Amino acid sequence: MAKQAAPEDRKPTVPIPSTDDPADWVAQTRALARRYLPDATKLLAAIAFGKDTEAGLHTRMIAAKAIVDIAGVIPQATPTAPSYEGPGDGGGAA
Secondary structure (H helix, E strand, O other): OOOOOOHHHHOOOOOOOOOOOHHHHHHHHHHHHHHHHHHHHHHHHHHHHOOOOOOOHHHHHHHHHHHHHHHHHOOOOOOOOOOOOOOOOOOOOO
């Protein structure tokens, strides 16, 4: 039978950072997120709204909530308030 390694030998190693500047890490992370966001959104939409999905109700609700969270990150166009052009007296029918 093979000898198992001691627990001290099985510790995970820490990856060596490719850059020392944290701002570069943020930029790399954002670029990676932009690259995978469309695919992740399509996957979540298929889980949440697919008619032939085998996902349970709770899983579908979690997927729909994730889509809402993603939509909150994407800047939306601010709608303009409708203008009111009614009678000048402000009252209703007399």
